[in-house]
């Protein structure tokens with residue numbers, strides 16, 4: 001991947017800034033040797049990235065003028081709705097299972113609760129239950145922007161998923177799927193029934209595996225090991241977006257979010273053992289002057305508490321109200 005990145009920069013410096021035409025790329029002769037085809041694809045991608053690097057690129061690479069001038073941003077955390085293995089009371093971890101119908105409903109209800117809160121970027125894990133939750137929640141959002149899952153896993157994926165309209169891009173919300181936000185890997189417990197496992201190994205032992213900070217399940221990740229990737233990702237990729245004034249939603253998992261909340265609330269390894277997250281319940285934080293203020297879980301879309309001390313959120317809601325009033329007139 002480093003090669004691709006390096007050739008991106010190398011190519012980027014020589015690629016002219018002429019607007020990119022999909023037809024140019026799609027008519028690419030398929031009989032070119034692999035290397036130059038890779039070069040051509042990379043060149044094309046660099047042309048795209050040169051043409052519109054304000055869309056989808058992390059704020060740290062975004063030109064100054066595109067960053068919002070605000071020292072306040074909303075951060076919404078949401079554990080995925082009930083999954084098919086939650087329903088069966090099986091340890092899930094990194095096994096990729098979808099939501100149940102109840103979990104779908106939970107995601108939609110969560111969307112209603114946050115429908116007035118601005119969302120500029122969405123981060124999910126690479127697991128479908130988190131991605132389903134994010135997409136379903138956003139169907140309820142009053143701003144009606146379209147969440148678009150980014151595909152930067154290869155130069156070709158990035159090139160072939162390019163959006164060619166500036167206006168359409170403005171009506172979209174980039175969704176970044178990161179494996180670092182995946183549920184903790186539950187090792188040899190994955191697929192086992194939680195009740196049967198407690199009967200076999202003892203309730204205390206299973207509670208330690210599930211809720212302690214340092215003790216990993218057999219051949220799995222401890223919460224501490226999960227935090228090493230999830231919190232690092234949050235600090236490197238999500239916090240800079242908040243600092244730029246971008247409002248972020250993270251749809252992830254019980255333990256990857258427990259590790260992030262431990263960081264946000266500065267919990268001790270003892271305190272985090274009592275932290276448990278329900279499925280599909282959004283939690284709101286306000287990031288202001290470098291600090292995270294917990295605002296709790298919005299019960300309804302107009303709950304005053306959500307907007308207390310957050311002038312920007314209140315103004316955003318007033319704008320949505322005015323816009324919907326205008327469409328009614």
Ligand SMILES: O=C(O)[C@H](O)COP(=O)(O)O
Nearest residue numbers: 090091092093183210254
């Ligand atoms: O991975 C799982 O089984 C659940 O998402 C979380 O499980 P836990 O509540 O046992 O941590």
